[in-house]
Amino acid sequence: MKIAVLPGDGIGKEIVAQAVRVLQALGESFEYEWADVGGAAYESAGHPLPEATLKLAMESDAVLFGAVGDWKYDKLERALRPEQAILGLRKNMGLFANFRPAICYEELVGASSLKPEIIAGLDILIVRELTGDIYFGQPRGRRASPDGAFAGADEAFDTMRYSRPEIERIAHVAFQAARKRGNKVASVDKANVLETFQFWKDVVTEVHEAHYVDVKLEHMYVDNAAMQLVKAPKNFDVVVTGNMFGDILSDEASMLTGSIGMLPSASLNDRKQGLYEPSHGSAPDIAGKGVANPLATILSAAMMLRFSLDKAEQADRIEAAVKKVLASGLRTPDIWSEGTTKVGTEAMGDAVVAALA
Amino acid sequence: MKIAVLPGDGIGKEIVAQAVRVLQALGESFEYEWADVGGAAYESAGHPLPEATLKLAMESDAVLFGAVGDWKYDKLERALRPEQAILGLRKNMGLFANFRPAICYEELVGASSLKPEIIAGLDILIVRELTGDIYFGQPRGRRASPDGAFAGADEAFDTMRYSRPEIERIAHVAFQAARKRGNKVASVDKANVLETFQFWKDVVTEVHEAHYVDVKLEHMYVDNAAMQLVKAPKNFDVVVTGNMFGDILSDEASMLTGSIGMLPSASLNDRKQGLYEPSHGSAPDIAGKGVANPLATILSAAMMLRFSLDKAEQADRIEAAVKKVLASGLRTPDIWSEGTTKVGTEAMGDAVVAALA
Ligand SMILES: CC(C)[C@H](C(=O)O)[C@@H](O)C(=O)O
Ligand SMILES: CC(C)[C@H](C(=O)O)[C@@H](O)C(=O)O
Numbered sequence: 001m002k003i004a005v006l007p008g009d010g011i012g013k014e015i016v017a018q019a020v021r022v023l024q025a026l027g028e029s030f031e032y033e034w035a036d037v038g039g040a041a042y043e044s045a046g047h048p049l050p051e052a053t054l055k056l057a058m059e060s061d062a063v064l065f066g067a068v069g070d071w072k073y074d075k076l077e078r079a080l081r082p083e084q085a086i087l088g089l090r091k092n093m094g095l096f097a098n099f100r101p102a103i104c105y106e107e108l109v110g111a112s113s114l115k116p117e118i119i120a121g122l123d124i125l126i127v128r129e130l131t132g133d134i135y136f137g138q139p140r141g142r143r144a145s146p147d148g149a150f151a152g153a154d155e156a157f158d159t160m161r162y163s164r165p166e167i168e169r170i171a172h173v174a175f176q177a178a179r180k181r182g183n184k185v186a187s188v189d190k191a192n193v194l195e196t197f198q199f200w201k202d203v204v205t206e207v208h209e210a211h212y213v214d215v216k217l218e219h220m221y222v223d224n225a226a227m228q229l230v231k232a233p234k235n236f237d238v239v240v241t242g243n244m245f246g247d248i249l250s251d252e253a254s255m256l257t258g259s260i261g262m263l264p265s266a267s268l269n270d271r272k273q274g275l276y277e278p279s280h281g282s283a284p285d286i287a288g289k290g291v292a293n294p295l296a297t298i299l300s301a302a303m304m305l306r307f308s309l310d311k312a313e314q315a316d317r318i319e320a321a322v323k324k325v326l327a328s329g330l331r332t333p334d335i336w337s338e339g340t341t342k343v344g345t346e347a348m349g350d351a352v353v354a355a356l357a
Numbered sequence: 358m359k360i361a362v363l364p365g366d367g368i369g370k371e372i373v374a375q376a377v378r379v380l381q382a383l384g385e386s387f388e389y390e391w392a393d394v395g396g397a398a399y400e401s402a403g404h405p406l407p408e409a410t411l412k413l414a415m416e417s418d419a420v421l422f423g424a425v426g427d428w429k430y431d432k433l434e435r436a437l438r439p440e441q442a443i444l445g446l447r448k449n450m451g452l453f454a455n456f457r458p459a460i461c462y463e464e465l466v467g468a469s470s471l472k473p474e475i476i477a478g479l480d481i482l483i484v485r486e487l488t489g490d491i492y493f494g495q496p497r498g499r500r501a502s503p504d505g506a507f508a509g510a511d512e513a514f515d516t517m518r519y520s521r522p523e524i525e526r527i528a529h530v531a532f533q534a535a536r537k538r539g540n541k542v543a544s545v546d547k548a549n550v551l552e553t554f555q556f557w558k559d560v561v562t563e564v565h566e567a568h569y570v571d572v573k574l575e576h577m578y579v580d581n582a583a584m585q586l587v588k589a590p591k592n593f594d595v596v597v598t599g600n601m602f603g604d605i606l607s608d609e610a611s612m613l614t615g616s617i618g619m620l621p622s623a624s625l626n627d628r629k630q631g632l633y634e635p636s637h638g639s640a641p642d643i644a645g646k647g648v649a650n651p652l653a654t655i656l657s658a659a660m661m662l663r664f665s666l667d668k669a670e671q672a673d674r675i676e677a678a679v680k681k682v683l684a685s686g687l688r689t690p691d692i693w694s695e696g697t698t699k700v701g702t703e704a705m706g707d708a709v710v711a712a713l714a
Binding site: 078081083087094113114115118134135137138140141142145147148149150153154155156157158159160161162163164165166190192193194195196197198199200222223224226227228229230231232244245247248249250251252254255256258260 | 435438440444451470471472475491492494495497498499502504505506507510511512513514515516517518519520521522523547549550551552553554555556557579580581583584585586587588589601602604605606607608609611612613615617
């Protein structure tokens, strides 16, 4: 089985290196192939997602991804900016199902800006549709405003859209995930304002009635969901929503834990091919200093084993090793607190490898 | 000066009644005219925003609005549902500038799900554009998908759009508001993905450079803003954003305080005409029980005095009275805590009226 390793920018190289070490320590015979992506690829090949990198990703069973982006690329035209790489990979590989767990580890409750009783034991799964919605809808662009009070003025526009099969498949993913967890789905929409999300609500309801009446389904407006996540996040189990709302709510949910350096993510297509990356970004400010937390990437590698490589037991081993390391008191600076032991990126990788044994 | 009083549904009638009492206690000679809106208007006139109600609102100097919505109207077609009234008022009156303060009152710090040190002293102003964006963009609807992987399938779509003058005027509002506060604006966009919000960012930058270089301007992606609001809300002063992102972020911000029953809002057009309403909803579950918190509506009336009726001193008086009542320990159930005195809607109104004297 072949894994494409795309470290990207910022802390990407350091954290991915540790995840690969952990994978190698499992004793499986995976094939690894490295390639540049994001700003690094723009530097080496003039494009954030070069042909060769895309080809490698498409041919692999899974992609282990670090992070992309750096202030220094802010002035580039949009098509050449690092984040286009991730959009291109999602679209070309058809990675429509994004899984973003927001889990609050017992030892890290104190890291949250929320009160311990609100956040302790949090375990939400955000299922975000990843290849549709206003992210990719056409037409989009700039033009003279065709109508309205400012007809003739410069304007910019985008198109939000979802087709029935796109909504159906992500709904199936969410309901099936819920069955393995708390059996509860909150479908987040804005049906009171948007045609797209009235349709979303209708289709999710139909899928539910036809196939998943055993799962508890609740519909919630996106503004209310943003509130309820702050007020009582533990009321959620699985949250399913579109690409744009999912972008906002999954980041909000992960920040609730206070330890985003711990949170992995997976993006899958219908062939179980997937892209695995930490939920956090490239953190250029601490890149190269050996202090980045590799655990989100290591846990993303565990998701990769489970979802794309059919190695659920190895995934369990990694997750258990990470828990053991946390329990032993080792912490990278982002999750450090009084009474625990501060370590760097590599030492954290060492500890996970040791805990696997 | 004429005030249109539109109580609406659920707790609307009770809370608006108290706000009107407080206004009347000021000794000003305002003219009040009542009308139905939302579900109440659907019941009495077959439409959530009857001609007569709209006409009254348009002719008045300000609208004092309660809340609309009730589960019992969920099955109505969208055009007849209560929330269409609020969209219709915004659009017809041209209320493009929505002000939503998120303030954490000292006495109510404990009501927040966030730790006291994160939330104490919070004072953010969200400036949300209210008549553009995907809320009103045409075309929108259902159709056979014109292209893409699911061409031919049923789909629904909406149009996000902003013209230059729409962005300019809300940017001016935000920068001018910032000058009277912390002199700092965070403009929230999704320029890395959306044409509309790359344009938003460009125009806000131009307005800043041309007129407000003394104000500190920061650009932030909406997903990051959703995170930073949870992590360190006090870093914000004024937040300016579009209609859709503003809907989500303003609700998230108000829930951070834990006391949304205290938060007013104002929606203004370019003639200083405005609609004033509490940030919370119609709460049909507690309607008619006399327990709803009227303070957000009373504070909305204060905003009305300041922004639309040129009575800033009277606004100050009301705000001071509310602070006095809070300090005296009176609390409606939503903000009650051990050691304070639980009172109902009317007793709270009584107390504010008494404190005005
Ligand atoms: C980098 C950006 C295009 C991307 C997105 O908006 O999807 C990111 O925020 C994410 O959530 O993975
Ligand atoms: C009721 C609804 C249409 C409205 C909106 O989305 O603007 C509400 O959520 C608000 O924020 O005032």
